[in-house]
Every structure is written in C-alpha cells, then in structure tokens.
Amino acid sequence: xxxxxxxxxxxxxxxxxxxxxxxxxxxxxxxxxxxxxxxxxxxxxxxxxxxxxxxxxxxxxxxxxxxxxxxxxxxxxxxxxxxxxxxxxxxxxxxxxxxxxxxxxxxxxxxxxxxxxxxxxxxxxxxxxxxxxxxxxxxxxxxxxxxxxxxxxxxxxxxxxxxxxxxxxxxxxxxxxxxxxxxxxxxxxxxxxxxxxxxxxxxxxxxxxxxxxxxxxxxxxxxxxxxxxxxxxxxxxxxxxxxxxxxxxxxxxxxxxxxxxxxxxxxxxxxxxxxxxxxxxxxxxxxxxxxxxxxxxxxxxxxxxxxxxxxxxxxxxxxxxxxxxxxxxxxxxxxxxxxxxxxxxxxxxxxxxxxxxxxxxxxxxxxxxxxxxxxxxxxxxxxxxxxxxxxxxxxxxxxxxxxxxxxxxxxxxxxxxxxxxxxxxxxxxxxxxxxxxxxxxxxxxxxxxxxxxxxxxxxxxxxxxxxxxxxxxxxxxxxxxxxxxxxxxxxxxxxxxxxxxxxxxxxxxxxxxxxxxxxxxxxxxxxxxxxxxxxxxxxxxxxxxxxxxxxxxxxxxxxxxxxxxxxxxxxxxxxxxxxxxxxxxxxxxxxxxxxxxxxxxxxxxxxxxxxxxxxxxxxxxxxxxxxxxxxxxxxxxxxx
Numbered sequence: 314x315x316x317x318x319x320x321x322x323x324x325x326x327x328x329x330x331x332x333x334x335x336x337x338x339x340x341x342x343x344x345x346x347x348x349x350x351x352x353x354x355x356x357x358x359x360x361x362x363x364x365x366x367x368x369x370x371x372x373x374x375x376x377x378x379x380x381x382x383x384x385x386x387x388x389x390x391x392x393x394x395x396x397x398x399x400x401x402x403x404x405x406x407x408x409x410x411x412x413x414x415x416x417x418x419x420x421x422x423x424x425x426x427x428x429x430x431x432x433x434x435x436x437x438x439x440x441x442x443x444x445x446x447x448x449x450x451x452x453x454x455x456x457x458x459x460x461x462x463x464x465x466x467x468x469x470x471x472x473x474x475x476x477x478x479x480x481x482x483x484x485x486x487x488x489x490x491x492x493x494x495x496x497x498x499x500x501x502x503x504x505x506x507x508x509x510x511x512x513x514x515x516x517x518x519x520x521x522x523x524x525x526x527x528x529x530x531x532x533x534x535x536x537x538x539x540x541x542x543x544x545x546x547x548x549x550x551x552x553x554x555x556x557x558x559x560x561x562x563x564x565x566x567x568x569x570x571x572x573x574x575x576x577x578x579x580x581x582x583x584x585x586x587x588x589x590x591x592x593x594x595x596x597x598x599x600x601x602x603x604x605x606x607x608x609x610x611x612x613x614x615x616x617x618x619x620x621x622x623x624x625x626x627x628x629x630x631x632x633x634x635x636x637x638x639x640x641x642x643x644x645x646x647x648x649x650x651x652x653x654x655x656x657x658x659x660x661x662x663x664x665x666x667x668x669x670x671x672x673x674x675x676x677x678x679x680x681x682x683x684x685x686x687x688x689x690x691x692x693x694x695x696x697x698x699x700x701x702x703x704x705x706x707x708x709x710x711x712x713x714x715x716x717x718x719x720x721x722x723x724x725x726x727x728x729x730x731x732x733x734x735x736x737x738x739x740x741x742x743x744x745x746x747x748x749x750x751x752x753x754x755x756x757x758x759x760x761x762x763x764x765x766x767x768x769x770x771x772x773x774x775x776x777x778x779x780x781x782x783x784x785x786x787x788x789x790x791x792x793x794x795x796x797x798x799x800x801x802x803x804x805x806x807x808x809x810x811x812x813x814x815x816x817x818x819x820x821x822x823x824x825x826x827x828x829x830x831x832x833x834x835x836x837x838x839x840x841x842x843x844x845x846x847x848x849x850x851x852x853x854x855x856x857x858x859x860x861x862x863x864x865x866x867x868x869x870x871x872x873x874x875x876x877x878x879x880x881x882x883x884x885x886x887x888x889x890x891x892x893x894x895x896x897x898x899x900x901x902x903x904x905x906x907x908x909x910x911x912x913x914x915x916x917x918x919x920x921x922x923x924x925x926x927x928x929x930x931x932x933x934x935x936x937x938x939x940x941x942x943x944x945x946x947x948x949x950x951x952x953x
Contacts, residue, residue: 337379338411344373348380355387363387378404378411382418389422397422413443417454424461424678427706429468433461464677467701474702476737478730479722482531483522486732490724496552496606496662496716496752496795497829499524502535503736504546517544519559538585539576552606552662552752553793554578560600561586568594573602573613579787592641593631598623606662606716606752606795608784609633614656615642626654628669648693649685656680657710661718662795666747667693670710677701680708682723684745699745716795717826718746749798751820753830757790757806760835765790768808768836775801775817775862796820796830803849803862804832805869811836812845812952813873815866839877844951850908857903859911867908870950871915883923884908885949889942890929902926908948923953 337345351366364387370380385400401419404411416439423432436454443451478484488506501522509516518540522532534540539557549558555578562571572594574586588594598616605612609632616626627650629642644650651673657680658669665687670680674696681704683696698704703712703721713722721741724734757768765788772782772794781802786792796802798820806814814834837843849866852858859867874880886901886908905924913919934941 337377338408339370339374339377339380341374341377344370344377344380347373348377348383351380351383355383360387360391364391376407378407381407382412382415385418394422394426398426398428409438410442413439414450416443417450420454420457424457424464425706427464427468427677429461429464429706433458433465436461459675460678463675463698464701464706467677467698467704471701472699472703472742474739474742476723476725476727476739479529479736479738481731482529484731484735488724488734489520489736490734491547491601491711492713492722492724492736493548493550494713494715494722495550495554496793497754498716500550500554501529501532502548502550502557503532504548505532506733515544516542517546519545519548535583539583547601549602549604551604551608552795553791555787555789556604557583558589558602558604558611559586560602562600564588569596570598570618571600573599573611589639593639598626601657603658603660605660605664607664607782608794609782610660610664611639612658612660612667613642614658615644616654623654626656628655628658646693648695649683654680657682657712659713661714661747662716662752663718663748663750663797664795665797666714668699668712668714670708670712671696674698677704678706680710682709682712697745714741714747716750716752718749721745749823749826750795751798751824751826751829752793752795753804753818753832754793755786755791755804755806755832755834757786757792757808757834757836759811760837763835766808766811766836768806768811770804770806772796773803773805773865775803778865798824803865805849805866806834806836807869807873808836809876811838812843812950813869814845815848815869817849839880839952841952844949847908847948847950850948852904852907855900857900857907859907867911867915871912871917874912874917874921881921881923881953882950883925883953884912885924885951886926887931887945887947887949888929889945890932890936891942894928898926898928900926901928904948 339345347366347370351363351370354363354366364384367380367384370377381400381404385397385404388397388400398419401415405415405419416435420432420435420439423435436458440451440454483489490504492501492503494501503520504517505520506515506517519535520532521535522529539545543561543564545559545561547560556575558573558575560571561574566588573589575589576583576586593599598618599613601614603612610630612628612630614626615629616623628645630645631639631642634640649655649669651671653671653673655669655671658667660667666684668682668684670682672680674683676698682699684699685693685696688694703709711724719741720738722736722738724736726734757766758764759766767786767788767790769785770792771780773780782794784792796818800820802818802820804816814836816832818830837845847866847870850863851860853860884905886905888897888901902925905926909922909924912922932945934944936942936945
C-alpha cells in the first residue's frame with residue numbers, strides 16, 4: 314500500500330494545484346473553514362482530527378467535492394479502504410468531470426480490494442473523460458485494465474490449495490518470514506522480527522529449526538556472530554547447510570544502504586559474516602540473495618536510491634569464476650525483469666526454475682509471485698503468474714519451494730495465525746512444480762585411517778559432458794549436491810597424493826527423493842597395490858568398443874598419470890559370470906586392451922602400462938542379482 318499511497322499523494326498534489334486557481338465547490342464559509350482546518354491536520358499527519366473536520370465540512374455542505382476527495386485520501390492512509398471507496402464514489406457522483414483523476418483514484422483502491430470488475434469500469438471511465446494529467450497515467454490505466462481482466466479470471470479459477478500454519482514451534486506473536494531450506498529438507502532458517510525490550514525498536518534476527526520425524530522442532534536463535542543488535546534478514550542457506558548468505562543494512566563495513574554478506578559453518582558454529590564486496594555490493598541497494606544448489610551461482614535484488622525511494626529494482630545473477638571469485642553481476646532478461654519492481658527471488662535446487670515477485674507482469678495487483686523456467690537454450694522463459702489464491706490483490710512475496718518440489722512455504726498475516734506474519738506451507742499444484750530432483754551426499758575420508766579428507770570433486774552431465782559442479786570440499790570431507798531427474802551423471806574425486814575416485818548416478822528414471830545417493834568414499838594413497846575402479850568406463854554389451862561417455866574418465870586417468878610420472882599401472886578387465894567362461898575371459902582382456910590403447914593415444918608411454926583380463930574371476934558382488942552383476946562388470950587401474 315505504500316506505493317498506492319504515494320500515487321494518491323501525487324494525484325492530490327496535482328488536484329491541489331488546480332484547486333488553488335479556482336473557487337471551492339461550496340458556497341458555505343463554515344464548510345470551507347472546516348475543510349481548510351482539515352488540510353492543516355492532514356499535512357501534519359493528525360489524521361483523526363482531519364477526519365473529524367472533514368465530516369464537519371460535509372455536514373455543512375454534502376455537495377462539497379473537495380471535502381469528499383480529501384476524506385478519501387485520509388481513509389487510504391488509515392487503511393480504511395471501503396470508506397475511501399465510498400468517499401470517492403460520492404465525489405464522482407456529484408460531478409464526474411470535476412477532477413477526472415478521481416476515477417483513477419477510485420479504480421486503484423477498488424483493484425486493491427479485489428473488486429476487479431468495478432475497477433475495470435472506473436479505469437475505463439477515467440480514460441473516457443481524462444487527458445491523463447500526470448505523465449504515464451493513461452498507459453498505467455490501460456495496463457491496470459488488463460490486470461483487472463486477469464484478476465476476474467483468476468478468481469473464477471482458483472487453485473485447490475489449503476495453506477497450513479507451521480505451528481507454534483516456528484511461529485509466534487512476532488513476524489516470521491523469508492524462509493530458507495537445506496536440500497535434505499531437514500534445516501529451516503528464517504527471519505523473526507521482534508521488538509527490542511530496551512529501545513522498543515524492531516529487531517530482525519535469524520532463527521533455525523530442524524525436522525525430526527517429519528515435525529519441525531522448536532526454533533532457536535542462530536546467535537552470534539550472525540545475529541547482532543542490528544537487523545539481519547532474507548537468509549539463503551546452501552544445499553549442504555555449510556554456507557549462509559543474507560542481507561544487512563547500515564553496517565560500518567557496508568558499501569551501500571544494504572549489502573549482501575556470507576558466513577560459513579565451521580567447527581559447529583557460524584563464522585564472522587563477511588561483506589561480499591565488489592562487484593556484488595555497490596553504493597546502491599543489494600538484498601534478498603538466493604544461492605543456487607550448484608554451489609556457485611548467486612541471484613539477488615539490486616535497486617537504486619531516488620527521492621521517491623528505491624527504484625529500478627531488478628534481479629541480478631553472478632557466478633563464481635575460475636579464479637574463485639564472483640564475476641560481475643548481470644541483470645536477468647526482460648522475460649523476468651520489468652520497468653516496475655522485482656524482488657524476493659528464489660532459485661530452486663533444480664537450477665531450472667526461478668520464483669520471484671513482481672509488480673510489472675500481468676497480475677492481480679500489487680506484488681504477485683511468478684515463476685520462469687529455463688528453455689533448451691539456457692534462456693529464461695516467459696513469466697507465469699502463480700494464480701489465486703497464492704496471489705491476491707495485495708502484496709505477495711518470500712515464496713520458498715521445498716527441494717523435492719511438492720510443498721511451498723510463504724509468509725502471510727491471514728486470520729487464524731499466532732499474530733503478525735506467520736510461516737505457512739501448502740501442497741504445490743503440479744503445473745507450478747519445478748523439475749524433480751534427487752541429491753547426492755558424500756563423505757570423503759583417508760581410506761587408511763578413516764579421517765575426513767579435503768578433496769576436489771566434479772559432477773558431469775554424461776550426455777552434454779558439461780561440468781555441472783566443480784568444487785573443493787573443506788576439511789570436513791562432506792558435500793551435498795542436487796541432481797536433476799532425467800539425466801545421468803559422472804562423479805570424480807581427486808586429491809594430491811591419492812588415487813582418484815569415480816562413480817556415476819543414473820537419474821533417467823523416476824527416483825525417490827527420500828532415498829538420495831549416499832556415498833562414503835575412502836581415497837587410497839598412491840602406493841603399490843592401490844587400485845581404483847573406473848566406474849565411468851563404459852562398453853556396449855558383449856563389446857570391447859569404448860563408449861564416448863568413457864572419455865571423461867579416461868581423461869582423468871591421463872591427467873593423474875601425467876601428474877604422477879613415477880606411477881605405472883595395470884589395467885584389468887572383469888565380467889560377470891553370465892555366458893561362456895572362455896568368452897568372458899577374452900572379452901575382459903579386449904576391454905582392458907581398449908583402455909590401454911586409448912591411454913597410449915593420449916600420450917601415455919606404453920612402458921608405464923600393462924593390461925590383463927580376469928573374466929568372471931574375483932567378483933566383488935553377488936552374481937545372482939542384476940545390481941551385483943553390474944558391479945562385477947568393471948575395469949580397474951592398479952598401481953604396480
């Protein structure tokens with residue numbers, strides 16, 4: 314409503330300038346005296362006294378248009394919208410052409426109240442009798458008519474959703490908003506706005522809750538150093554819960570009014586927050602970060618200060634470059650950003666679906682929530698309004714979608730809550746769901762002593778050969794990353810002084826989000842007898858011809874051998890026990906030879922390589938199951 318109040322104030326100024334050059338619409342001196350006293354009260358923000366004086370003026374002359382107009386303005390400031398509508402209707406009924414912008418005022422408030430049919434009629438009336446005295450008003454009225462038509466249809470076709478309060482473990486009499494979830498759906502971080510007992514000023518802090526047996530546990534303050542005596546808000550926690558981005562304003566180390574900060578989870582506590590600095594933060598207004606599950610991409614809001622407040626409020630994106638630093642942010646395309654305000658951006662862990670709030674796309678009035686999906690070319694598609702009752706005639710924002718895409722979380726002050734804004738959830742309709750995902754959780758250790766080991770890893774899309782993730786794990790040795798369903802992935806883990814590790818994940822078929830890939834990886838030191846299974850070396854059935862998908866893995870092996878010139882290896886091929894033993898022996902030898910020849914073609918000295926076939930000997934799994942036989946069909950590299 315702040316935006317509506319500003320618009321009405323501008324209209325009032327325009328009308329007041331006209332009124333100063335003409336006589337009032339009343340001949341009653343008593344009415345004029347009461348009206349002029351009311352304007353003084355209104356200018357000094359004494360609205361109750363202004364209302365009393367205006368009613369006195371109207372009692373003296375019920376046809377006093379200016380008094381009805383100003384009374385409507387005061388009612389808007391007091392959020393008495395139905396009373397404001399009644400006062401504007403009285404004004405236009407007395408004289409429809411006295412001040413044509415009254416029709417615009419009236420329609421705006423009717424639209425704010427969800428009275429779309431009547432608002433459309435009154436916007437049209439404004440266009441009929443007005444030359445639009447304020448710049449851009451005619452264009453805005455035409456846009457508002459389109460929004461009214463959308464609102465009418467949305468009300469007639471509501472979504473079947475039932476928002477559920479998250480309960481007393483999360484919500485209080487204070488305001489709770491801007492939720493953020495880890496990818497395993499077990500940790501919820503959000504903002505709570507309480508009143509400081511000493512200063513009686515609002516105090517925004519972070520709270521956290523964990524899920525146990527599908528129930529959220531009692532939320533507690535995150536504490537220092539994240540929470541301070543200043544305000545912190547809009548948290549975005551990384552997929553693995555180890556990194557937190559958030560917005561903070563008016564800090565000593567700030568670059569603008571609001572900046573984006575980050576903190577790491579180290580030794581069971583959050584580190585001292587650090588300002589992200591340039592090029593993300595500027596002397597403008599940066600806020601509402603959303604960190605993607607790929608561990609390298611950050612979306613956020615940037616706006617610019619003007620005498621009317623924050624303007625040019627758009628969604629930007631930046632990624633971590635090869636040097637480990639964030640690159641220059643880029644504004645998203647006009648399929649998402651508009652000339653009006655965008656805010657509350659959320660990138661889903663599928664990295665393909667973005668949710669955000671906007672005033673500029675066709676909607677129901679105020680801020681509506683939209684989604685956009687990436688197309689095959691990697692471009693964001695046309696924004697889709699989420700519909701009613703997710704969106705209403707008011708402002709909606711801070712929507713969060715669960716990692717598995719089945720639930721949405723948002724803040725609302727609807728009746729039946731605990732007081733103020735509460736966090737609610739609802740089942741997300743199929744048409745609004747993101748791409749289905751699963752995720753992988755890895756714990757990397759030293760294979761000899763079992764201690765956590767820092768290492769680098771890559772996850773690669775098999776079909777496109779694109780590196781989806783590339784990162785270094787900290788000393789905890791653990792990482793979590795999302796995997797989009799419908800693709801196959803390769804995993805490679807490397808660390809100097811150790812053999813690399815490889816694995817793969819097939820997500821082509823439907824997967825159970827509640828049963829993610831969980832790996833415990835023990836890296837083997839580079840020493841005689843250490844071996845690695847080349848899980849990403851593939852052959853067709855009964856064939857020794859390498860599939861192209863194997864080349865990524867063999868490139869890793871080539872790099873390993875180049876970096877460790879003292880290492881010589883034996884390549885060993887294995888089969889399962891299906892079919893003829895002699896044939897299996899020959900097939901395994903031919904497959905090992907294919908790898909041997911490929912490495913030579915990549916520049917590895919043949920003297921450093923040997924190959925053998927073991928057929929169906931030395932199985933590592935049960936040959937009586939499909940899964941076991943798949944594990945037994947393998948290629949190994951052993952240091953000799």
